Amino acid sequence: MLDTDEHWFDDAAGRLIRPYTVSNGRTEPTTRMELLSMVIATGRRPQGQLGPEHAQALGLCDSFTTVAEVAARLRLPAVVTKILLSDLVDWGVVDTRAPDPMADSTNLTVLEAILDALERRI
Amino acid sequence: MPLNDGSDGFPSALKLLIAGGFGVGKTTFVGAVSEIEPLHTEELLTTASVGTDRLTGVEGKSTTTVAMDFGRITISQQHVLYLFGTPGQERFWFMWDELSSGAMGAVVLADTRRLEDCFPAVDFFESRGIGFLVAVNEFDTTCRYEPDDVRSALDLKPDTPIVLCDARDQRSATGVLIGLMQHLLAQQACR
Numbered sequence: 098m099l100d101t102d103e104h105w106f107d108d109a110a111g112r113l114i115r116p117y118t119v120s121n122g123r124t125e126p127t128t129r130m131e132l133l134s135m136v137i138a139t140g141r142r143p144q145g146q147l148g149p150e151h152a153q154a155l156g157l158c159d160s161f162t163t164v165a166e167v168a169a170r171l172r173l174p175a176v177v178t179k180i181l182l183s184d185l186v187d188w189g190v191v192d193t194r195a196p197d198p199m200a201d202s203t204n205l206t207v208l209e210a211i212l213d214a215l216e217r218r219i
Numbered sequence: 220m221p222l223n224d225g226s227d228g229f230p231s232a233l234k235l236l237i238a239g240g241f242g243v244g245k246t247t248f249v250g251a252v253s254e255i256e257p258l259h260t261e262e263l264l265t266t267a268s269v270g271t272d273r274l275t276g277v278e279g280k281s282t283t284t285v286a287m288d289f290g291r292i293t294i295s296q297q298h299v300l301y302l303f304g305t306p307g308q309e310r311f312w313f314m315w316d317e318l319s320s321g322a323m324g325a326v327v328l329a330d331t332r333r334l335e336d337c338f339p340a341v342d343f344f345e346s347r348g349i350g351f352l353v354a355v356n357e358f359d360t361t362c363r364y365e366p367d368d369v370r371s372a373l374d375l376k377p378d379t380p381i382v383l384c385d386a387r388d389q390r391s392a393t394g395v396l397i398g399l400m401q402h403l404l405a406q407q408a409c410r
Binding site for chain 2: 131132133134135137161163165166168169170174175176178194196197198200201202203205207208209210211212214215216218219
């Protein structure tokens with residue numbers, strides 16, 4: 098959990114700072130991202146000191162994850178999370194891929210892979 | 220942004236939707252099948268102005284914040300399945316266009332005490348050609364109905380499966396997803 102951040106979060110009221118404060122008032126990410134875009138840290142060290150939200154976001158990208166999961170764990174709206182993550186992409190410390198447009202319901206290989214995985218869970 | 224075609228080691232995230240009326244058990248269902256506790260986020264979605272909005276003379280689009288719960292099932296090193304519960308409030312149903320973009324299929328959860336709550340979801344997925352099945356969540360107090368009764372009440376197409384489930388139960392809820400995958404595969408075989 099985000100221990101260092103806890104005093105900025107109230108269970109009833111939510112975040113105690115306005116969401117767009119952490120993005121410096123920006124409302125558009127520099128890289129287009131979707132909820133299910135994959136992100137991962139590149140392993141490059143950031144130049145200079147990251148702000149706390151950027152550092153938290155980067156810390157959540159140690160292994161492959163999605164914009165949606167980072168947003169949920171930061172307890173920030175997805176649109177603000179995309180701005181933070183796109184900054185990290187600009188700085189070369191995070192890499193991202195949009196969802197595969199070929200992975201749809203006409204893709205038999207993908208459907209069968211899901212079916213197999215689900216059957217193993219029962 | 221580069222697309223994710225799996226050639227560079229990035230897993231691909233796949234999306235299923237869990238739809239149905241408010242309080243029907245969508246988040247319970249997601250929690251039963253997910254390998255993580257259900258997560259919560261808010262997304263800013265674009266909405267075409269509808270209905271009374273036109274009286275204001277403001278045409279075009281607006282944005283609304285929509286809350287979503289979701290869970291995750293790792294399929295393989297290449298694929299990760301995400302299950303998104305759609306917002307339950309009926310007035311949000313017309314926003315699902317953006318939510319449903321890229322969805323492989325959907326589960327419409329139904330409560331036989333309030334079957335009408337899932338009409339908008341059934342209409343939506345039928346009109347968009349998104350494969351779905353109807354899963355009747357059997358609450359303890361629910362009168363049992365035969366699937367055929369539910370089918371005629373919802374005016375479902377003959378090939379749309381109806382299954383019974385307990386949304387709290389991992390095996391039962393996973394069985395619903397298996398049924399959905401079998402349905403999607405069968406649809407492909409018919410093409």
